[in-house]
Amino acid sequence: MVQKGFIEPGEKPRRFYETVAVEAGEGGWRVLLDGRPPRSSRGAALLAPTRALAELVAAEWEAQARHVDLAVMHATRLAFTALEAVPTAREAVADQIVRYAGNDLLCYPAEAPEGLRARQAAEWGPVLERARAELGVALEPSQGILHREQPAHALEAVRRHALSADDFTLSGLAFGVPLFGSAVLALGLWRGWFSGEDAFALSRVDEAWQESQWGIDEEAAERTARLLSEARMLEAWFRGLEAGPVSPA
Template sequence: MTLRPLKRIYKDVTTGSVDGLPTVLLDGRPLLTPAKSTVVLPNQAMACAIADEWREQGDEVQLQDMPITQLAVSAIDRVSPARDDVVAQIAGFGETDLLCYRSEQADLADRQAELWQPMLDWASDALKAPLLTVSGIMPAQQREDSVVALRSAVDGHNDMELAALHSITTATGSLILALAVSAGKIDAESAWELSQLDETWQAERWGVDIEATERAGHLRQELIAATRFLNLCRETSVAGN
């Protein structure tokens, strides 16, 4: 979805603090969310990243080019007021995780087993969440203790981190890949390549679908931006100008 540009009505972009926590100032006034909440941030590194996005705008503010701002606003306006619902939505991906569904084509299934199974083994060991795999599209009934363990892993993220985790999960179609990125097990590019295993196999045999490639490019950028945001959430810098 393309967001409607806004006319730029500010000149100066700086960082400051509200109640000792970093924020971004537009002409000396704290940045507000669409719900009129002050954008209070976890650290100075994120404040600087968001300030850079606002400085880089021209005569119009192109919100689609400001992913760090968008994720911070989403955390404040959408995640915080409905945290339990967001946790449940993200955790729900684990019950039908992409990595659990194997192709009935033998060569693709072999590739999936080789590249996806290590991620499921990691989830079993690190998250105590063993997941069943199936061939075809019939849903697998996952163990209740695994579902509970995955929800606990998701719930262990703060509101800002949840905004990023949600974006990574939806971009890849896999909660396991998102949690692996969050844990530092894999990076964004590895997560993307693993999530696109089926599409890569199809392109090798039938050729590239231009429209699908364009859509995938947008998802990849969302994944990269969300991973950067997640890393910014964990910076330890303090408030300052």
């Protein structure tokens, strides 16, 4: 039996609540299901630092139908990660982001065909230059498929930006880098350089080129739609964090 308000990873319980609400509480904004906060398997109550972020999470709970499917509730799972896992593992999370920067997608353009290479240069080049100019993240593109060691100062800049973020923002960055295959795109989305949809489009220039040449199969289209929804959620996550600190009525 599923305890009301308690979620065990891997389970898909029936929807056990009728109402979803957001309420100011001690330390943040609480998401409430029939007046009680949902809790993780480790006992953490669902709490967000801004009302906008709590409402983003609450919308996921409201959208559940007969069953509660945590697999599609990305903001909820990200919130629990920010509350439970990240506070005691910030250095390790930053290391993960730095590792992606060391092999950043934007630094590995295709060697051929020329049309694809030109498109990648046109779309990725300005982003890399902005990262260099505004963040001090001066990554160097590879001239082929072989790994290129990135400058230590560029990777240290990535680490510095990651560790400057609060736990919720750092959780978002850690979610974004594997989604995009790029620390630069995750940092850019956080900084508001582009929308989640545009960041996702930048991450799949190669795939889009291939689709324009050979068409799109159903399985690939479903995967693209799923990942795009995650990118849109991440944009809402970062913008929700910008909405301001807790200000209980």
